[in-house]
Amino acid sequence: MLKNVLAAAAFAALLPATALAQSEDFTAYEKPLYEAATAEGEVIWYTSQFTTEMSESACQLFMKRYEGIKCSPVRATGGVTFQRVMQEVQAGAVQGDVFSTNDQSDLLELKKLNALEKFLPQSVEFMSPVLKPMNDDEGYFFVSSVSPYGIAYNTNLVKEEDAPKSWSDLTDPKWKDQVAISHPSFSGSAGLWTLAMKNLFGWEYFEKLNEGNPQIGRSTADGYNLVVSGERKIAVTAIALSRQGEAEGQPVTTVVPSEGLMLPPSGTGVLAGAPHPNAAKLFAEFMLSEEYSVWLRDLKRYPLRAGVDTAEGIEPLDTSKVITVPVTDAVQGLPEVQDKFRDIFGI
Amino acid sequence: MTSLSSSPSHTGIEAVASQSHVSWLRRFQPSSLLWIVLAVILVLLIIAPVGALVTKSFTDPATGGFTIQNYIDAYGKARHVEALINTLYMGAAVVVLSVLFGVPLAWACTRTDMPFRNIIRVGIFGAFVMPPYLGGVGWILLAGPNSGWINVVWQAITGSTEPLVNVFSFPGLVLVMAINTYFTVFILVSAAFEMINSEMEDAANMLGAGPFTTAMKVTLPLVLPSILGSALLTFLISIALYGVPALISIPARFPVVVIQLTEFFSYPLRVEVAAAYSIPLLLITAGLMALQRKLLARRGFAAVSGKGGERRIVKLGKWRWVVFVYSMFVVLLSVVLPLLVLLMAAFSRSWVGGISLDNLTLQNFRYVLFEHSSSQQALITSLTTGAAAATIAILLALAIAYIVQRRLLPMSGALGFLAMSPFVIPGIVLAIGFYAVYALPPVGLYGTYLILILAFTTRFLPIAYTTGTAGMRAIHPEMEEAVRILGGGRLTAISKVVGPLLKRTLASGWLLIFVPAAQELSTAVFLVGPNTRVVSVVLLDMSEEGLLERLSALGSVLLLIIVGVMAIGVRFLGRDFMLRRT
Known part of the structure; x- marks a missing residue:
């Protein structure tokens, strides 16, 4: 300087x-x-x-x-x-x-x-x-x-070997009533996550996810707090929160999904x-x-x-596996994604 | 009055001094001038926002021309229509529950020898002080499906893995709304119960009817108009609440109108579509209000009179404990339990951490009072805008009530009608109207304290007007006439006689507005700027992140301040200042 x-x-x-x-x-x-x-x-x-x-x-x-x-x-x-x-x-x-x-x-x-x-x-x-x-x-x-978005889970309620390893694991029926996600019309990053998952798996993914009755919050941080409190076992959330929480001794840890972190x-x-x-x-x-x-x-x-x-x-970002959504795609895709999300989840 | 009669010389001097005053008044007719001023204020506060809402709903945002496209956009989707139907359905359910809570308690507190009536009254009073969104947070802590207190206890006792109750459901939503709205039913129906004389009940008793038969066959029909009226009011209040649906209906997957409206207010910002979407709500509420007026106007039972007739309380015998248990149950659900868990969360590191020394902390209070940059400011903003709105509303309402009651001018009834009309405007719809007229250029009041104060004033004007009218009715015109006969002008009469006699009305009306205004969320949600955030909005932002411990701490501080203000009020006005009015 x-x-x-x-x-x-x-x-x-x-x-x-x-x-x-x-x-x-x-x-x-x-x-x-x-x-x-x-x-x-x-x-x-x-x-x-x-x-x-x-x-x-x-x-x-x-x-x-x-x-x-x-x-x-x-x-x-x-x-x-x-x-x-x-x-x-x-x-x-x-x-x-x-x-x-x-x-x-x-x-x-x-x-x-x-x-x-x-x-x-x-x-x-x-x-x-x-x-x-x-x-x-x-x-x-x-x-x-x-x-980046990843998966956080409550370490008191979920054993490491049982924890989900990938984004697609979240639709497993064993997690019924235990997953927390956030609403793409409120949370900006949830909008991008929804778009990314749609690109990866199609809308089928959300229909299956809906069968497991996830709790839909407004903010990404809500999902994290639901996991810390034990209200839900697993959340799709910003891993920065769960990493920081783990460092502070909260009963929470982070999974980097095998498909990659959503960035x-x-x-x-x-x-x-x-x-x-x-x-x-x-x-x-x-x-x-x-x-x-x-x-x-x-x-x-x-x-x-x-x-x-x-x-x-x-792991530094340049060597991490990440999924990104180009901002131009986001501009075009988000309104449709928000609408479709509302149709599938009914809110 | 003592000053008038005991010091004639003083009055005489005054009369002489006001001689020129009187002739001036006679020429200028200050009351008609006042009428014009009041009418202009009401037009600005009520007609302009509602007019803008209606106009906007037919305006093409691009060209400014006429269109019905906004209505097509607003109601062209099954989901949007569903939200409206859901809202009406929810409103009806809230009404049923509020009546089930409010009416028996009103009867028990006013007409029976139920034990500990005062404790129950204080509890119900708590339902008035507790803002709906804090009740909602309390119930999330109590009945969250997996870690809510009730479910944890239930699972520990029974070994069950299924939750007993789930707040994120339609019944949960209805319960959380009803624990707030039943207060309205209680107040209005209590007032009616207090005006019934006991002769008819005595007749029924003599003919062999027990206390419950008498209550059902005689007392209840007499207060039915008030029950119906308060039920409609409850309906209007519940469909317009914003905080509770934001907390509960999103996780419950139960879309309602207020949530849908925020979608139109997000990107792309479509004020016109939002306006179009709110018009049916406005029409429904206006229609219901007209219905209510009709119902209350029919209240022609001679038994319900302001004076006369003996009123005795009903001896319940062994039933008095059953009635007490039910009343206590309602107070527990509505105030004690949610408040208790809220306070516990406020003092906890983690609300699921249970009761232990390790979990006990003051950190949440330190955070919201000293570390969080906007909550201190927000507390001040809430209290000052609430106080300002209460002051303006009560003064405005008294001025209107005076003109209407004394029939000073031919068109005075119109003023009264206007002052009552905000009742039919849901808070969030009012906010959209205010945004359309006053936030946008050329007025450009967005993000100012003024727009909040004006919107709150408008929102609570009907409460102020009802109080003002009741207070004014109690003052017989002959006292003012005495002043006039002694040569004083109308202004002298107002300042020396009416004003002092209205002190109590002023104070109790002020409190009745201040409490909800300092907690108002629905109207504030689209009108706050970064520097004018009120506590309710800060709490809403905190709730998004699920920061329930801190939210509880800030909510407790707000409650504490409001209870403090109320306590001062009770000290000066007596405990019953709000229970003995219509």
Whole structure:
């Protein structure tokens, strides 16, 4: 990283002593952005890419580094978050600054409506080579997290040898009333998962799954919590949750299905007409910082920067078997998938 | 009044001072000016959103021209029609259960010597304070099919592997709704029971009828109009609830209108289709309301009168314990059990962890009060918007009630009708109307506190108006006439006589609105912005992730604050402030 010592010193003189230590490692690009952002004072982050707790903790990290800027996460499922942003865009009263989702097709729609600022953080150059190509090629949004879908099960209720090994195992009649999935009209990543499973197995898969009467939640995190509480034995969920939960001693573990993890890369864009444009850009920049990647790694998630390795025991993405859904397919396929899902599951 | 009679000199000075005042008033007719102002406010709050809803439903979003395509999109799918039918079916079931809960309890509490009536009353009161979505969460903890408390206990006792109860089912949905809505039945039917005199019951007793025969053949028919009226009201409330279906009907696979409406509000955002989809609901509720008016207007029984006639409580003998057990059962289902598990979850690391020291924690409260960035703000927003809406609604309602009761102007009845009309507008539909008129440009109030306050004011105006009218009826015009005779103007009469006499009405009406407004979800769901999130919306977002322990903690804090406000109210107004009204 480039350090402009002189400017840093001049800048530090303007700041209270507490901010001094941090301001020293600001880059030349970061510094004016930080100053402008401080004047704005706040960044509002609409997000569905993390749980509430993780969103809060990401904001804490941001506020520690960039003192004087309040970071307010507004966390809901992808569907609900997108609905709120769309309402604001339609009302011509954009109130959020940054928008993060697991369903990049939402970002494409916003781009089409000119609701996104053309902006990529400078640090995209440091991104992992697996993830970099998934950024928007016109520079409107970038990959801000990777939370692959896998299977989580309750270790108190299911023995390892009995646990499902593949996506198709979930339709086994022995799991009747024991599986939890999430609704593609609420959860963005569930939409992509539904599309991916349809591509792999056809709609037959969901008809069989329906015979096992899965519990349908709104958020991916709901399935995980159902498994932790023992309300359900197995959930289709973001494995980052079950890996983190296992590390914290919860009775839960993760299965990487033999067909591969379903990979919905989360995307982030700065909203056009954001009330705090500079803070928004600074926050986007922060999401690709080394600090943020280390934080992700410590939570058993996949880091975004090339220089940061995955946590111990977690296979890096470039060697993992993954199923992806191209974002253009998602744009076309999702409405139909949501509709068909509603027909099959009756909700 | 004491000031009027005991200090004539003072009044005299005032009368002289207001001489010029009076002539000014006579020329300008302030009451007609007030009428215009009130009418404009009501038009803005009620007619504009509903009008926008109707207009939007026939508007082509692309061209702005007339179309019926929105109705085709809204009802062209079997699934969408099914959701409407499901909703009506659910509403009917909720009504049946609410009546089964509410009517016997109302009778037992007002007309019998059932033991511990006050405890039961306090319990039922809890059903009013507890927002429906928290009751729903409580019941998920109680009756989740695999790890709900009831099922765990049942399986431990019987060794069964099958769950005893499942909240994620149609009966579960109906129960969770009814434990909230039976309160309405209880209040309205209690009021009717309290107005019956006992002579007819005595006659039946003398002719050999036991207490139950008397209740069924004499008392019940007398309160039937109130039962029917409250049943219709319950129907309207239940089909419009958003929180409970969001929690329960999705896992129960029971699609209902409010969930379908959110689908139209997701991508692609189709306000027009959502509007079209809500019109039949509006027509149904309006039709039912008209029916209710007719039913209540028929209440011509001479036995039901405001005054006179002796009212004695029925001696139940050994049956008093049976009645008590049933009443306690209802209170357990509706308040005690859900509240208990909610509090336990709030203090637990994991709600399935059972009762042990290891599982006990204050972390959930620390999280929601200090770590979660928006819940502190949301608590403040909920309380302030609730308080603001309650204040505006009660003042507005009293002004209208005054004009209507005193028949100050020829068209005053229209104001009263308008003030009552939001009753027929389901909260979520009102929100869509408000969004269409006030959120979008050129008004552009999206994400402001103002739009929330206005929407809440509108939503609870009927409660305010009912309270206001009742309070106003109790003040005889002759007291104001005395002021007028002594030379005071109408404004003097209002500020020196009517105002002070209405203090109690003001306060109890305010509380009756504040409690639901501070918890309101259905109206808020499409109107909140990132900075104006209310607690109910934060709780809803938490419920998506299944964060039941934290949700319970935040819900408990909200409940605690509201109970605190209520307690202050009870202290100043007396315990019965809300049980002795219609």
